[in-house]
Amino acid sequence: MAGNSFRIEKRGPGRARAGVLSTPHGDIQTPAFTAVGTKATVKGLTPTQLKDAGVQVLIANTYHLYLHPGEATVEKLGGLHDFMSWQGPLMTDSGGFQIFSLGSGFGKKVSKFTPEQASPEEGVAVYNDELATSHGKLAVIDDEGVSFTSHLDGTLHRFTPERSVEIQHKLGADIFFAFDECTAPTETYEYQKEAMERTHAWAKRSLSAHRQNTAANQKQWIYGIGQGGQFDDLRRESARTIGAMGFDGFGLGGSFSRKYGDNSLQSALDMLSELPADMPVHGLGVGEPEDLLLAAAWGVDTFDCVTPTRNGRSGSAYTRDGRINIDGASYVLDSAPIDAECSCYACSNFTRAYICHLFRAKEMLGPILASLHNMHFLVELVDEIRKAIHESRLEAFSVAFLERFNKGRQLK
């Protein structure tokens, strides 16, 4: 089997749909939750564990793999699939998100990479703070591309749309994304418009660079990304523009964290109405249960998110009755599993008390089990969403799930 294809099998209610996204490395039943494996690894989980949790597809990151180990190394070792020993469908993100997280998002949240903690004598590779923050950020944008100061060692690097595509060709994922500028939803209208227009220009260049590479073009699909922040008119314009360029699929761009307000995802979803009806759509960074339900109802086919592993590592576990901090004092003697109705390895074999103990004792199995459970939970949720779409009962499923999930959250 060569090439990719997308087939919608069931539509409704509304824009919701279920189908099959075929890739050279297998089929993806959609909607599907995509596990994030930024540096060619889903943090803490083996490919076998991912498969057992029901994961169908992973997404790795261009910026991170370019820095470490370098795309040439990955290519020499047979490409990303062989390198990380994941023979299922793979995506790569373009590095556009890092424009945001290392750019305007830099320093917005206190991180461990503060100058005081950058101690060379400990042998830890840290960035050169003087160099890195000479602009107050690690990424500086111009119309041609982006200059990055590596967060690892302070060295300077340059990404352009062509460069991002070239790297993603070498990584060899089945689906990859055009280089875009991810913005914070809090940016002004003027800035969102500017970033959107830049993203459109870059999309055109990314697409062109890909189509010119015949070999890559036969194996890999490229998705264009729409932006526009929380401004509906920009979002729609972006969807129309990207949707008409001839991409193989579409990515909902942005950052949907709650701290930016509740309508950032909704405004992005409005883009769906402007896209070709059969174009596959990926929601970038959509991963809280209520957002998965919302996005699926609007017709998003795949989504990726760090929520299962990042939350898992920090001791936050999903349950049908809301999310709990499993390392909390109230679970020290709790002999129930994380979620009594969950069939994952963690819930089938271990108590909350045990996992709580692992976290308190700083044992690595704690984050592993919590990540494993969260992954299973979110993948299963999307599986249930897909099933509900096929059985024409998405709304009822959604209402029931959310009522219980939010009620549990309030009780907590």
Next chain:
RNA sequence: GCGUCGGUGGCGGAGUGGUCAAUCGCAUCUGACUGUAAAUCAGACGCCCUAGCGGCUACGCAGGUUCGAAUCCUGCCCGGCGCA
């Protein structure tokens, strides 16, 4: 017994006359986490409350000096070390 150094909040450990309820680390408690700068981060952490540049009690114990003491003096108790 003599000498000497030391006894600070759950622990370690700063502070050595005023702005000290007391730096900091650990532990503890709570919370956050949406295309991973993240095995991370934030807040709380003597007691009380109407939650405030609020009240009270505190730096081994008891006195004293001083306008003012965790900080100086005396005695006692306890611990380390040295000499007997």
